[in-house]
Amino acid sequence: MNSTPDIIETRFGALLQYGLFSRRIYLMKMGEADPRKLPAQLDALARERGYTKIxxxxxxGSEGEFVANGYLVEASVPGFYRGETEALFPARYLDLARVESPDAAEIARIAELAPSKPAASQPPLSAEFTLRACTPDDVEEMAEIYREVFLSYPFPIHNPAWLLETMQSHIDYLDGLNVEMTDFATLPDFRGRNLALHLLAAMEAAMRRKGMRTAYTIARALSPGMNVTFAKAGCPFSSTLVNNTNISGGIESMNVWYKSLG
Structure with a gap:
């Protein structure tokens, strides 16, 4: 389980997430950083800390300095910023061993399989279940579910206090009019009942009401169920972020899916 979550802070003028957990730096937002200096600054920080991916x-349009410094664009999301500007996900590997995924063939199979599943009309939610938004009273049970489903996670979702804090103050829905559909978890005994698809539909409806233009997710590339869920929901597949995130006990590749909510 993740006992040393990554740091999220503003550094060099940019918003970064980094740590030994995934042995990487994630540049979340450029902010006030100098684009001419930032690639070298990130490189120096990664080498100093022993990370193997940025x-x-x-x-x-802002990727030029990164590409010039050895970054390759791994995925993209059209209309990410306010429904107008595409987001790019460029990556740089400081250890060539991290570029290669031993699961590449299986990842490709799942990425090909998921869109082939028919997006049939969604059956109604079984009467034995109720779909509602979680409240602060639910954080202990939420953490228990996350502990059972995810052996590790890039954010401390196993911690009820962190869930409560983010529920109350952390989420900002206004910047860029995009939303990440994330933190899906279904207990093993309840899988195969389309619960994630119902949850995703409810989340999409809520985000449309808030005026979001684009939804996206970064899902485990080796999870057929989650990839099929996003494909069935009408999300186009972008690409794979190789050996990107420590989740469910180890560093895994992640698939990017997206959907216009316009």
């Missing part, structure tokens, strides 16, 4: 989320 990946970034950037508006298209």
């Amino acid at each position: 990946f970034a989320k950037l508006p298209k």
Whole structure:
């Protein structure tokens, strides 16, 4: 389980997430950083800390300095920023061993399989279940579910206090009019009942009401169920972020899916 969550802070003028947990730096937002200096600054920080990957989320058109410094664009999301500007996910590997995934063939199979599943009309939610938004009273049970489903996670979702704090103050829905559909978890005994698909539909409806333009997710590439869920929900597949995130007990590749909510 993740006992040493990554640091999220503003550094060099940019919003970063980094740590030994995933042995990487994630440039979440450029902010006030100098784009001419930032690639070298991130490189120096990664080498100092022993990280083996840097990946970034950037508006298209601002990737030039990164590409010039050895970054390759791994995925993209059209209309990410206010429904207008595409987001690019460029990555740089400081250890060539991390570029290669031993599961590449299986990842490709799942990515090909998921869109082939028919997006049939969604059956109604079984009467034995109730779908509602979680409240602060639910954080202990939420943490228990996350502990059972995810052996590790890039954020401390196993901690009820962190869940409560983020529920009350952390989420900002206004910047860029995009939303990440994330933190899906279904207990093993309840899988195969389309619960994630119902949850995703409810989340999409709520985000449309809030005026969001684009939804996206970064899902485990080796999880057929989650990839099929997003494909069935009408999300196009972007690409794979190789050996990107420590989740469910080890560093895994992640698939990017997206959907216009316009």
